[in-house]
Amino acid sequence: GADTARAGSLTGRHGAGLRTVFATGLRGFSFQGSATAARRIAADPAIAYVQPNAIVTIAATQSPTPSWGLDRIDQRNLPLNNSYTYSNTATAVHAYIIDTGILFGHSDFGGRASSGRDTVNNDNDATDCNGHGTHVAGTVGGNAYGVAKGVALVGVRVLNCEGSGTTEQVVAGINWVTANAIKPAVANMSLGGGANTAIDDAVRASITSGVTYAIAAGNGFLGLFALDACTQSPARVTQAITVSATNSSDAKPSWANRGTCVDVFAPGISITSAWYTSTTATNTISGTSMATPHVAGAAALYLQNNPGAAPAAVQSAIIAAATTGVVTSPGSGSPTRLHYTAGF
Structure with a gap:
């Protein structure tokens, strides 16, 4: 569709290879290319962010x-x-x-x-x-x-x-x-x-x-x-x-x-x-x-x-x-809530 065409054009322009286009939920695409290509794609006004495929x-x-x-x-x-x-x-x-x-x-x-x-x-x-x-x-x-x-x-x-x-x-x-x-x-x-x-x-x-x-x-x-x-x-x-x-x-x-x-x-x-x-x-x-x-x-x-x-x-x-106050050593910032299902 239009998303695929736009992503293909953008990646191709910067010497990168388009991999997957995400059209539902998170809208975006994955690509394979150099760090330079990634920086150039990230600079495009249509792109919110680029991140590594971690x-x-x-x-x-x-x-x-x-x-x-x-x-x-x-x-x-x-x-x-x-x-x-x-x-x-x-x-x-x-x-x-x-x-x-x-x-x-x-x-x-x-x-x-x-x-x-x-x-x-x-x-x-x-x-x-x-x-x-x-x-x-x-x-x-x-x-x-x-x-x-x-x-x-x-x-x-x-x-x-x-x-x-x-x-x-x-x-x-x-x-x-x-x-x-x-x-x-x-x-x-x-x-x-x-x-x-x-x-x-x-x-x-x-x-x-x-x-x-x-x-x-x-x-x-x-x-x-x-x-x-x-x-x-x-x-x-x-x-x-x-x-x-x-x-x-x-x-x-x-x-x-x-x-x-x-x-x-x-x-x-x-x-x-x-x-x-x-x-x-x-x-x-x-x-x-x-x-x-x-x-x-x-x-x-x-x-x-x-x-x-x-x-x-x-x-x-x-x-x-949840049951409060029962979790010991919960860690800094944590709640003390323990999961409880009987009400469901």
Whole structure:
């Protein structure tokens, strides 16, 4: 269309090669060229900004202990009571898992998981070859491991078998959700990296279109120490629900990101869920990646009962429902809110 022609003309004029044109959600394009070409394209009055095609990654670590997250989110205080109570299963809601894909045939999904888009290979087969996306999907909506046990799960593969992807791939996946989401809809992004305007803008446009986003706060610097989530993308998007992690004692681990951009904490240490190696496989892993789908699942429960709710209303409901004052060592600037689902 006209966007493609204009982008092609602009990049060609400066000796760069056009790669992908984004027409829905974040409007723009990706190109390959020299630093000089990038500077010249950035100087064009039609261009808002140019940024490198940066890498974003998952954030999860291995741990041997059994899962407890579902047990924690339906009660205000410890100790755990070995049960998870829920009022609905979100059967009318679609959850878009923007991640490494999903093992669609896994028994925990009961035939409710389908493929949306694969922006790594540019096809419609978002099959998982890493495990992270399958694990996240299981926490959002698995029969056994999920918060919303009847939600329709849709895989949007933007990260490769090693768990990393480019800005171009991630933006394309977000834009696909913006263009194709069946409402009411929630999206889970258990991924991120340093400040990235293009990814932030794509997420904001998707939220404006009516999709509620739950986003991982991030696992700090190389998993060693926490960073301010307001320095990370897309964690810093204020219109999204940004989630950091707690352990089974309601404490934030030292590496989980912190700060005023965190909306709520959720269980993220030693979480058991579905895995990609077989249709019955499970794995127990940790990270803000594992905390986030507890919130995405709860957003789906809320949308089942409030199907016309805008993303801002869903975000407000999640924040208002949370248990305050229980998270210890939350980190500088962080709230002390722990995710709570019983009201949904």
